[in-house]
Amino acid sequence: MSFWKRLFPGTEAAQDASREKLNSRIVFSTDRNVDVYELEELCDAVGWSRRPLRKVRKAIECSFCVVSMYEEYAEQRRLVGFARATSDHAFNATIWDVVVHPDCQGRGLGKALMEKIVSELRQADISNITLFADPHVVDFYHRLGFMSDPEGIKGMFWYPD
Amino acid sequence: MSFWKRLFPGTEAAQDASREKLNSRIVFSTDRNVDVYELEELCDAVGWSRRPLRKVRKAIECSFCVVSMYEEYAEQRRLVGFARATSDHAFNATIWDVVVHPDCQGRGLGKALMEKIVSELRQADISNITLFADPHVVDFYHRLGFMSDPEGIKGMFWYPD
Numbered sequence: 611m612s613f614w615k616r617l618f619p620g621t622e623a624a625q626d627a628s629r630e631k632l633n634s635r636i637v638f639s640t641d642r643n644v645d646v647y648e649l650e651e652l653c654d655a656v657g658w659s660r661r662p663l664r665k666v667r668k669a670i671e672c673s674f675c676v677v678s679m680y681e682e683y684a685e686q687r688r689l690v691g692f693a694r695a696t697s698d699h700a701f702n703a704t705i706w707d708v709v710v711h712p713d714c715q716g717r718g719l720g721k722a723l724m725e726k727i728v729s730e731l732r733q734a735d736i737s738n739i740t741l742f743a744d745p746h747v748v749d750f751y752h753r754l755g756f757m758s759d760p761e762g763i764k765g766m767f768w769y770p771d
Numbered sequence: 772m773s774f775w776k777r778l779f780p781g782t783e784a785a786q787d788a789s790r791e792k793l794n795s796r797i798v799f800s801t802d803r804n805v806d807v808y809e810l811e812e813l814c815d816a817v818g819w820s821r822r823p824l825r826k827v828r829k830a831i832e833c834s835f836c837v838v839s840m841y842e843e844y845a846e847q848r849r850l851v852g853f854a855r856a857t858s859d860h861a862f863n864a865t866i867w868d869v870v871v872h873p874d875c876q877g878r879g880l881g882k883a884l885m886e887k888i889v890s891e892l893r894q895a896d897i898s899n900i901t902l903f904a905d906p907h908v909v910d911f912y913h914r915l916g917f918m919s920d921p922e923g924i925k926g927m928f929w930y931p932d
Contacts, residue, residue: 661862669861672835696857696865700830701822704857704865704901728929738928740865742901745923756927762906765926766917767899768889 634683636690636719638726642676648689649678656709669707674699675734677727679710679719690714691723695731695739703731705741724754742767795844797851797880799887803837809850810839816872830868835860836895838888840871840880851875852884856892856900864892866902885915903928 646666654660670676679691691710697703705727710720731739742765743751748758759765807827815821831837840852852871858864866888871881892900903926904912909919920926 665861669859669863672858672860674833694859696859696863697833698830698855698857698867699833700826702830702857702865702867704863706859706863740903740929741927743925743927745925748925748927751927754929755931756929758925758927760928760930763926763928764904764906764909764919765924766902766904766909766912766919767921767924768901768915768917769921770916 634681636722637680637682637687638723639678639680640676640730641678642670642673644670644676644678644692645689646670649692652689652692652709652711653707655711655713658709670694672696673706674703675727675730677723677730679723679726681714691719693723693727695727697731697734697736699734699736701736702738702740703736705739708741708747720750721754724751728754795842797883798841798843798848799884800839800841801837801891802839803831803834805831805837805839805853806850807831810853813850813853813870813872814868816874817870819870831855833857834867835864836888836891838884838891840884840887842875852880854884854888856888858892858895858897860895860897862897863899863901864897866900869902869908881911882915885912889915 646663649666650660650663673694674697675695677693678689680687681690689711691714693705693708695703695705705724708720708724710723728739741751741756743756743758752758807824810827811821811824834855835858836856838852838854839850841848842851850872852875854866854869856864856866866885869881869885871884889900902912902917904917904919913919
């Protein structure tokens with residue numbers, strides 16, 4: 611059940627909610643104090659496998675940059691997107707865990723989220739911004755200015771023998 | 772001029788040096804206290820562009836894992852290889868700046884260096900070990916157990932419009 615329907619159950623109320631949704635706003639936060647339960651719920655919604663919360667907390671704490679995207683309406687706010695980046699704080703960054711809630715896809719929020727994290731990394735003077743893209747999102751990242759395999763550089767993953 | 776010829780100039784001395792080289796040994800260090808001048812000299816030797824030393828120091832300080840490879844003989848030691856990795860300390864790591872001095876290539880030292888850094892990352896319970904490989908070293912990494920584009924995942928780099 612969607613957030614808005616949970617907030618306003620019933621048909622009429624859902625219509626009200628739909629109207630109110632027009633008044634909602636999207637806000638970004640770079641605070642590391644992310645509710646990991648809410649984050650894992652978001653990751654569940656896009657079908658990612660569950661991860662130990664202890665490790666999720668550690669990963670957030672040790673990422674160079676964390677961007678949470680919230681939809682706010684009245685006193686309510688819901689985590690609708692997330693991305694984070696590891697970095698050496700000097701030359702390179704790698705963006706991980708980019709996720710937008712399926713309810714909110716198709717509204718340009720993935721683009722806004724990525725522009726936010728790229729902007730944060732650029733402000734920190736990181737020149738080499740990288741990521742590893744699943745095949746179905748390669749075109750999405752292309753449109754945002756990412757290139758795959760530039761000059762034949764290949765992304766590689768280690769697998770034990 | 773090679774390190775050994777610098778140490779033992781002249782033909783006979785160079786032959787002695789060559790014999791002594793058989794008695795040299797390779798040691799690894801994960802100490803972050805790397806001599807950045809020596810590191811940049813090593814990077815020069817493989818033709819990499821110069822980088823601001825301030826940023827090199829910062830990158831070393833903020834990497835999750837740093838591996839320096841030294842050739843030791845008697846009281847002398849020379850930096851002959853280097854690699855470092857960024858990480859979120861939980862799930863993912865990315866290996867950067869893998870370099871082996873041209874004098875020392877063809878002796879299996881690149882393999883030893885990579886095995887050392889992968890082992891360090893595995894000991895830290897990092898399961899997703901990644902890197903970006905220039906085309907001429909893709910086969911080298913394949914032989915070490917790295918896969919390129921597994922399941923169609925693409926390495927991507929952001930370039931400003």
